[in-house]
Amino acid sequence: MNDYLVKAIDKTKNLRLLTVTAKDLVSEAQQRHDTWSASSAVLGRTLVGSLLLAGAELTDKEELTVRLLGNGPVGPTIVTAQADLTVKGYVKNPHIALPPKKDGHIDVKQAVGQGWFEVTKDLGLKEPYTGQVPIVSGEIAEDFAYYLTKSEQIPSAVGLSVFVNPNNTIGEAGGFMLQALPGASDELITRTIKRIKELPALSTSFLDGMTPEDLARKILGTDCKLLEKDNVAYKCDCSKEKYAGILETLKTSQLQAMINEDHGAELTCSFCGNKYHYTEDELKDILAKKNAEKDY
Numbered sequence: 001m002n003d004y005l006v007k008a009i010d011k012t013k014n015l016r017l018l019t020v021t022a023k024d025l026v027s028e029a030q031q032r033h034d035t036w037s038a039s040s041a042v043l044g045r046t047l048v049g050s051l052l053l054a055g056a057e058l059t060d061k062e063e064l065t066v067r068l069l070g071n072g073p074v075g076p077t078i079v080t081a082q083a084d085l086t087v088k089g090y091v092k093n094p095h096i097a098l099p100p101k102k103d104g105h106i107d108v109k110q111a112v113g114q115g116w117f118e119v120t121k122d123l124g125l126k127e128p129y130t131g132q133v134p135i136v137s138g139e140i141a142e143d144f145a146y147y148l149t150k151s152e153q154i155p156s157a158v159g160l161s162v163f164v165n166p167n168n169t170i171g172e173a174g175g176f177m178l179q180a181l182p183g184a185s186d187e188l189i190t191r192t193i194k195r196i197k198e199l200p201a202l203s204t205s206f207l208d209g210m211t212p213e214d215l216a217r218k219i220l221g222t223d224c225k226l227l228e229k230d231n232v233a234y235k236c237d238c239s240k241e242k243y244a245g246i247l248e249t250l251k252t253s254q255l256q257a258m259i260n261e262d263h264g265a266e267l268t269c270s271f272c273g274n275k276y277h278y279t280e281d282e283l284k285d286i287l288a289k290k291n292a293e294k295d296y
């Protein structure tokens with residue numbers, strides 16, 4: 001696994017930056033879901049953006065879920081990232097490929113469409129916190145930045161990149177998330193944004209071998225401080241037991257139908273594609289457990 005995330009801070013300690021290279025984990029998502037180019041770009045960018053957000057904001061056992069709820073052909077995109085920098089996700093329609101834009105890039109904006117960008121954070125409190133903003137761009141990086149600025153009042157700049165090869169494999173994936181801390185002067189922010197605007201296309205740089213450390217120095221300056229380097233990965237925490245728990249929440253009549261008519265059930269995890277099979281006897285056990293709990 002070559003994917004990792006770097007946390008850095010500028011010389012004045014007023015700008016926090018996270019950079020990541022994530023080709024392997026986006027490749028795993030592409031293979032698990034058999035996504036085509038536009039779906040790969042939407043899912044990949046959302047996976048990378050969510051990882052950066054998790055790296056910036058989560059600790060311990062916390063997790064966050066990003067929902068990109070657009071009306072474009074790819075359909076809703078759901079990604080969950082953990083504080084340990086593992087991530088999983090899926091798109092409703094994996095088999096979307098669109099004609100390229102004039103500049104040759106994948107038309108991600110078209111693929112996403114209009115709608116809502118939602119972030120739910122489970123911080124171990126009673127109620128998870130959800131923030132929602134309209135999709136302002138559809139290119140996804142700008143939507144993460146807009147969400148951070150509007151919903152969390154953290155002035156931010158975000159860059160996300162996924163390069164899809166003609167045979168649908170992933171050529172590169174990566175990105176950055178810059179957050180201005182309260183002490184950041186306008187002059188510092190303006191200078192840094194100018195540096196970001198002058199960067200060559202992220203995809204080209206990553207394909208040319210740029211590392212997250214290189215990217216951090218390009219954005220914050222060579223005098224920045226690199227604080228941390230952590231591995232990142234695609235990981236789904238599903239299991240047969242976990243889905244049995246979900247079956248238990250179905251109506252008794254639905255479980256009965258699975259037992260009497262289907263003589264078993266097969267569930268597929270949306271996040272990773274793993275399949276879980278339950279025999280008639282296992283379903284009877286689940287139903288018995290459900291009824292036993294109801295009696296309390």
Ligand SMILES: [Zn+2]
Binds near residue numbers: 272
């Ligand atoms: Zn799974």
